Amino acid sequence: MHFVSEGVTYTFLFLTLYWEIFMLVTFWEKRGDIKKEESRKLTTFPGVTVLVPCYNEETTIGGTIQSLLEINYPKEKLNIIIIDDGSDDRTYEVISKFKDVPNIEILRKENGGKYTALNLGLEHAKTEFIGCLDADSFVHPEALQQIMPYFDNPETMAVTPSLKIHNPNSSIMRMIQNVEYNLGIFVRKISAILNAIYVTPGPFSIFRAQVYRDLGNYRHAHNTEDMEMALRLQSNHYKIVNAHKAVVFTVGPKTFHKLYRQRVRWTHGFLENLKDYRFIILNAKYGNLGLMILPLSFISFFATIYLVLISYYAIVQSIISEIVYLQTVGFRPSWNFHFHWFYVNTATLSFVNILVAGLTLALIIIGKRMAGIRDRRFMDLVYSALLYSFIAPLWLLKAFYNNLFSRSTPWR
């Protein structure tokens, strides 16, 4: 049994290390191209429509719209369509304040879910480029100027931005998400280079209108329409790229409970969409996405659960043995600590674990630098290292349970 569990642990760690090295090798290989992308300037300003679906977002929607109005882009070329999906709080009252702004259109409908709101917006969009923006996100003024040059390549069908947590130091849960999002900046960029992006995030992904004409509108997609849309594009070999310097801030869940609910929904959607698009997995026709990124993402789901559960087990074991020790001989503090190399843990797993953690840190730092974030605070890393891997299996297991027993996850 011990032999089997050690074998599984080694396999998971090997795959994790393989993935990290693959990402770093790709970064090293393409670092010149990434630098070049940053210097491109927009010469023409094509028309862009941004759809903002909202449901009970009275606290954030005002800021979201304001951030869109402050975007550095010709006003006559930027249309904003706000769709109130039957909110029962003050959302409509807040958005109505913007009704006289010339490039803002406000729509209101009965509640039907985010994808229905987006589809109503699509019916009203007239421009060649259409984006969406979640109502809990704020766009950096230069974000659109950073995104649009990528459409100079006629093959580019969608451009994703870099996501950051808004006001990350306001709670420990947000600090943890901040680290995760910084890692996400790097991963999304390299995935784009590998032509393997499988989520076009709700906050400010921009598409050619042709995408909707060719492939259709948004679907329910297990409440994760942004993943389904990306997989639909990929399955039709439509190119999705990433504008790493285009920064969008999103309001991360503040409490564990809200984060848990959000992640159960995401993970449930991830598994269900993967099931719907299973023909991509291990199919060489879909390149790196089919052969590596999707299979490894799927394996990482189980690897995280497994590796954390055995860590839980080891911690519980050591607590039990500490309790047994205290019950047997009582509290006997000893201050004679003598360091000796003999007792340093030099097991193969320790070396690999240290390397995996070190490389993860490197990816996070590169991600921050890519997006031009100059924040030297590191408490988020400490909290993340201590907490993230221990809480993540909770929503992974819950989502897995929901998938097994076909339970749906609510949007809210």
Place this chain on the structure above:
Amino acid sequence: MMDWRKYLLTLTITLIIFLTALFLNNYFDNKRIENIQGIQNSISTDIASSEIQFSLLGEFSCKTVDDSILSPELNSLADRLRYGEANIGNTNSNIIQLKKDYSLLELKDYLLMKQISARCKKPSASLIYFYSDKECPDCIRESYVLNALRDQYPELRIYSFDYGLDLGAVKTLININKLSGELPALIIDEKVYYGFSSIEDVEGYLPILKTLSASSTNATSTKKNF
């Protein structure tokens, strides 16, 4: 376009890293085994020297003999061997061999200690402990007790033996004490105590411990008076 060369390059780098980690682990494990062997050699020399010293001095030895004639490194060796067993593995042939060598050293030390004790009419603070790595939950607790006692009474000599060790000398020790196989088992002054014994129990079986404690306190206070 698939870049197979990159897939292969990544695989090579990952394999090199894993093999390096395996090599480092192996290298340090060998260093540990060498370290334990080194201590064993040093203890072996100490015991041989003590035996000869004791034989040469004969009757007069009691005046010069004290506990320092017995090797003080046995405890540190026991700690390292236990760590080696837990981390390198108790099925590793090198570790099993080291355990056998350690058991023989313990027996030699035990016999020498008994000789000193008999000739000098000096009661010894020592006990023999039989344990097993398998199916003996109380053995873990007993080892906690014995470690605590060793910290409390540094003069106490604990000779621990793996009941299942395939070594003639250990089997003889089991036979002459007519051990039933129930574990943990403590042998104190030729009397066998089966099952878990607490700190208080062992202190009761070995009243000399209290004297040792008192004499070491006296010695300290005497020293302080100087």
